[in-house]
Amino acid sequence: MANQVEVSIKVNGVDSKAEIEPRMLLVHFLREELNLTGTHIGCDTSQCGACTVLLDGDPVKSCTVLAVQANGKSITTVEGLANQEELHPIQQSFWEKHGLQCGFCTPGVMIAAVGLLGENPDPSEEEIRDALEGVICRCTGYQFIVDAIKHAAQIMAGEEKVAMADSLKVEEVR
Amino acid sequence: MASLIGSAVKRKEDPRLLTGNGCFTDDMKLPGMVYASFLRSPHAHAKIARLVVDKASQLPGVIAVFTGQDLADKMTSVPAMWFLPGCDLKPKDRPALAVDKVRYAGEAIAVVVAKDRYIAQDALDLIEVDYEVLPAVVQQEKAMQEGSSLLHDDVPNNLALLWKAGDIPDQVFEEAEVVVKERLYNQRVIPNPMETRGAVAQYNPGGGELTLWCTSQNPHIHRLIYANVLGIPETKLRIIAPDVGGGFGAKIATYTEEAVVACIAREVKKPVKWIEERKEHFMATSHGRDEVLEVELAGTKDGKITALRVTNTANLGAYLSTFGAGCPTIDFGLMVTGAYAIPQAAVVTYGVYTNTTPTDAYRGAGKPEATYQIERAIDLFASKIRMDPVEVRRINFVPKESFPFGNAMGVTYDSGNYQLTLDKALELFDYQAFRNEQEEQRKKGKYLGVGFSTYVELCGFGPSAVAGAIGFQGGVWENSTVRVHPRGTVSVFTGTSPHGQGTATTFAQIVAEKLGIPIEDVELVHGDTQSVSMGWGTYGSRATAVGGAAVSIATDRVIEKARRIAAHELETTLDQVEFINGQFTVKGDLTRCRTFQEIAKSANYAWNLPEGVEPSLEGQSFFDPSNFVYPFGTHICVVEVDEHTGEIEIKRYVAVDDVGRVINPLLAEGQVHGGIAQGVGQALWEGAVYTDQGQLMSGTFMDYTMPKARFFPPIESAFTETLSPVNPLGAKGVGETGTTAAPPAVVNAVMDALQPFGIHNLDMPLTPEKVWRAIRSGRDNG
Numbered sequence: 001m002a003n004q005v006e007v008s009i010k011v012n013g014v015d016s017k018a019e020i021e022p023r024m025l026l027v028h029f030l031r032e033e034l035n036l037t038g039t040h041i042g043c044d045t046s047q048c049g050a051c052t053v054l055l056d057g058d059p060v061k062s063c064t065v066l067a068v069q070a071n072g073k074s075i076t077t078v079e080g081l082a083n084q085e086e087l088h089p090i091q092q093s094f095w096e097k098h099g100l101q102c103g104f105c106t107p108g109v110m111i112a113a114v115g116l117l118g119e120n121p122d123p124s125e126e127e128i129r130d131a132l133e134g135v136i137c138r139c140t141g142y143q144f145i146v147d148a149i150k151h152a153a154q155i156m157a158g159e160e161k162v163a164m165a166d167s168l169k170v171e172e173v174r
Numbered sequence: 175m176a177s178l179i180g181s182a183v184k185r186k187e188d189p190r191l192l193t194g195n196g197c198f199t200d201d202m203k204l205p206g207m208v209y210a211s212f213l214r215s216p217h218a219h220a221k222i223a224r225l226v227v228d229k230a231s232q233l234p235g236v237i238a239v240f241t242g243q244d245l246a247d248k249m250t251s252v253p254a255m256w257f258l259p260g261c262d263l264k265p266k267d268r269p270a271l272a273v274d275k276v277r278y279a280g281e282a283i284a285v286v287v288a289k290d291r292y293i294a295q296d297a298l299d300l301i302e303v304d305y306e307v308l309p310a311v312v313q314q315e316k317a318m319q320e321g322s323s324l325l326h327d328d329v330p331n332n333l334a335l336l337w338k339a340g341d342i343p344d345q346v347f348e349e350a351e352v353v354v355k356e357r358l359y360n361q362r363v364i365p366n367p368m369e370t371r372g373a374v375a376q377y378n379p380g381g382g383e384l385t386l387w388c389t390s391q392n393p394h395i396h397r398l399i400y401a402n403v404l405g406i407p408e409t410k411l412r413i414i415a416p417d418v419g420g421g422f423g424a425k426i427a428t429y430t431e432e433a434v435v436a437c438i439a440r441e442v443k444k445p446v447k448w449i450e451e452r453k454e455h456f457m458a459t460s461h462g463r464d465e466v467l468e469v470e471l472a473g474t475k476d477g478k479i480t481a482l483r484v485t486n487t488a489n490l491g492a493y494l495s496t497f498g499a500g501c502p503t504i505d506f507g508l509m510v511t512g513a514y515a516i517p518q519a520a521v522v523t524y525g526v527y528t529n530t531t532p533t534d535a536y537r538g539a540g541k542p543e544a545t546y547q548i549e550r551a552i553d554l555f556a557s558k559i560r561m562d563p564v565e566v567r568r569i570n571f572v573p574k575e576s577f578p579f580g581n582a583m584g585v586t587y588d589s590g591n592y593q594l595t596l597d598k599a600l601e602l603f604d605y606q607a608f609r610n611e612q613e614e615q616r617k618k619g620k621y622l623g624v625g626f627s628t629y630v631e632l633c634g635f636g637p638s639a640v641a642g643a644i645g646f647q648g649g650v651w652e653n654s655t656v657r658v659h660p661r662g663t664v665s666v667f668t669g670t671s672p673h674g675q676g677t678a679t680t681f682a683q684i685v686a687e688k689l690g691i692p693i694e695d696v697e698l699v700h701g702d703t704q705s706v707s708m709g710w711g712t713y714g715s716r717a718t719a720v721g722g723a724a725v726s727i728a729t730d731r732v733i734e735k736a737r738r739i740a741a742h743e744l745e746t747t748l749d750q751v752e753f754i755n756g757q758f759t760v761k762g763d764l765t766r767c768r769t770f771q772e773i774a775k776s777a778n779y780a781w782n783l784p785e786g787v788e789p790s791l792e793g794q795s796f797f798d799p800s801n802f803v804y805p806f807g808t809h810i811c812v813v814e815v816d817e818h819t820g821e822i823e824i825k826r827y828v829a830v831d832d833v834g835r836v837i838n839p840l841l842a843e844g845q846v847h848g849g850i851a852q853g854v855g856q857a858l859w860e861g862a863v864y865t866d867q868g869q870l871m872s873g874t875f876m877d878y879t880m881p882k883a884r885f886f887p888p889i890e891s892a893f894t895e896t897l898s899p900v901n902p903l904g905a906k907g908v909g910e911t912g913t914t915a916a917p918p919a920v921v922n923a924v925m926d927a928l929q930p931f932g933i934h935n936l937d938m939p940l941t942p943e944k945v946w947r948a949i950r951s952g953r954d955n956g
Contacts, residue, residue: 039194103674
């Protein structure tokens with residue numbers, strides 16, 4: 001194709017260079033060029049937030065950013081939240097509190113939550129619900145997402161770390 | 175050891191999904207893969223006068239362009255699979271790609287295959303089409319009128335079906351002490367799972383095998399239908415549902431796009447991917463509901479309901495969708511009397527073709543509509559006789575002693591205790607305190623309202639013999655193979671194909687508990703027609719009640735065989751062997767024992783098996799239930815209506831559900847929350863809006879209100895457990911409780927709040943504008 005341009009984007013700490021069409025969306029760059037398929041596409045009007053990633057630390061909808069706009073910048077996707085062997089507190093909390101069902105919106109929702117907790121480490125229930133304005137989940141009714149974010153805030157405040165191997169603990173019957 | 179069944183076990187499927195390692199259909203990447211995009215009609219009803227694809231074909235990067243004509247001898251149209259008898263059904267298949275005429279806006283007329291999706295999109299713009307626009311019919315009652323434009327020449331009045339069940343003489347209503355009549359509209363809603371539909375197809379020209387990865391709730395049903403559509407044997411078509419990002423009914427149906435993608439993969443001999451855009455999803459994936467419900471209830475002044483008759487005029491859209499004929503008839507009609515012992519009932523359903531997207535199952539499928547009309551009618555009846563709506567419900571409940579209970583429409587409720595969920599909900603809620611508060615607040619110009627919904631659902635399809643009797647072209651049993659490997663780990667093959675429910679966890683709980691082994695040792699295999707023998711789908715809250723039951727029985731058969739081997743090794747008789755916590759022991763002698771893992775090895779190595787016992791350790795079950803299951807419960811919603819803006823705030827939401835045995839309370843509660851969000855969504859915000867010309871106005875997330883986190887207070891959820899006698903687990907099903915119960919609970923609450931304004935009924939969604947206008951005019955429905 002004509003008009004290929006080179007971009008250099010740091011993704012999850014790794015410098016990634018590629019020749020791309022200027023019209024390529026960041027989400028397609030991540031998914032197609034880098035095979036980082038954890039970032040999903042749920043709509044075409046920037047409403048659903050499934051594609052949310054961190055751009056220089058701030059949550060953005062990667063379907064609404066051109067890859068060239070991220071040139072020289074740093075991106076964090078769901079794959080980069082932790083090191084794939086341990087879980088980030090937000091991932092751990094979504095697991096424990098059942099903050100996901102089908103898991104399709106989840107990467108974007110978790111990234112949005114990380115963005116919130118970066119700004120506000122101890123959000124109220126209302127602040128969490130307001131902060132989720134940019135994402136849509138069709139499965140959970142949001143309640144366990146809210147619980148998960150509250151829980152993550154607690155873990156992050158206490159810097160508690162849990163390995164992924166600590167899995168599938170059977171809790172008491174309610 | 176704590177019991178696994180009934181425990182809030184964390185999900186086995188989550189670590190993959192949480193780290194971005196899931197595999198959804200769009201995540202599939204195959205060597206040499208190319209991309210398909212569909213050209214869709216902008217008109218709801220038009221003749222295709224001219225269709226020229228030459229310029230698109232010539233665009234660099236385009237591999238092929240196909241029209242309906244091109245595919246005519248390569249695949250057939252896609253048929254429905256529910257052919258309801260006795261209703262003069264006139265099924266109309268979805269054409270692969272429309273030829274000559276389009277019947278709804280968004281219908282596909284051509285498909286481009288290109289080396290990437292950007293080029294495929296570019297090529298769509300180069301296809302030239304001339305349409306001769308025809309008058310469109312959108313609203314079902316208008317479409318039935320004489321002289322309306324016809325979608326299909328051989329379907330007079332666009333009437334696809336006329337179904338009647340039950341008959342009540344007019345005299346019953348003429349002589350009744352009280353009659354309540356209301357016209358309700360259960361509006362069209364759009365399922366909108368967060369993952370749209372999509373398909374990846376790969377063809378092997380050597381052997382003729384086709385593999386289709388697609389977003390399916392029922393890959394085996396897709397194979398059954400598409401093998402025929404593609405003209406290949408089922409043995410050559412493999413369907414895989416990888417991770418599926420929600421379904422809500424929308425991924426039951428067999429559509430044309432997936433079959434077209436498979437067909438063109440065979441033509442271009444390259445793997446082809448198609449991922450539906452959200453705007454396509456709005457137009458081309460089945461919609462739900464869209465039923466005009468005219469309900470007439472007869473009763474006595476002291477609150478006893480004596481008869482009910484309902485007319486449902488249902489909008490089927492442009493073609494008959496997969497389950498399209500069943501939702502407004504069987505699924506709806508058999509449940510119109512709800513949780514009440516109403517002696518007489520009758521239903522008439524008109525199914526009508528219109529120039530709109532075909533309608534099909536949407537979370538609940540028929541039961542939410544049935545519940546909506548009876549729960550609304552009860553409140554209207556209560557209001558008319560000036561009785562508390564809770565009291566009317568109590569008076570008319572099917573008493574707990576009456577189960578199994580045959581309702582007036584001829585189905586038998588398996589088990590129930592309706593009063594119990596109501597009592598528990600009232601206890602959580604404190605009804606009297608609310609009524610006092612309501613009165614106080616009204617004096618200050620604040621309008622609070624409470625709404626009740628005491629629902630019962632028909633779930634857990636089979637029995638298969640019933641499916642046959644009602645014209646469903648398939649079985650509704652489920653199967654499982656529980657395969658024990660030599661080291662004692664277990665693969666569980668299930669026909670249940672999940673899309674977010676957590677089945678890989680709940681089914682593993684069942685197996686691990688029964689075998690007394692760690693849950694980490696159990697893995698589920700699902701969603702692939704090549705590894706699982708059969709499966710009839712995940713819908714109608716049937717996963718646990720039918721699929722889980724098959725898993726349970728197959729596990730019992732593993733234990734049965736293992737016990738024989740253990741008895742042989744322990745040199746005792748079968749009746750002397752006990753199996754407790756994963757150990758086979760001889761009664762009275764705990765020193766003589768074998769672990770489950772030891773027997774797994776013995777069975778698989780087969781060095782020393784008892785006479786007549788074959789090698790390996792595997793159990794299989796094909797479970798066809800003897801009846802449906804009937805989950806029930808009580809939902810209570812409290813709202814505040816702003817008199818000045820018409821805005822509605824949900825102040826409280828209490829849900830007490832009885833879904834039989836709860837396998838995992840955390841997952842069950844998650845299902846309840848999600849269902850309520852969708853049910854409240856239908857009541858207050860969601861609704862598909864068409865223009866008279868059939869243009870979908872609510873065609874994006876900007877125009878169609880999806881529920882957001884800030885719309886809800888925390889939901890207060892609790893369960894009672896009334897076991898079902900229909901399956902060995904006692905399970906009933908939890909997936910559709912919220913969408914069934916919530917809409918009338920919310921609408922009843924808003925009507926209760928608006929009672930001082932003399933308003934009795936408003937149709938969903940109760941948007942601020944609609945409520946504001948009603949308050950201003952003091953009239954129902956503006």
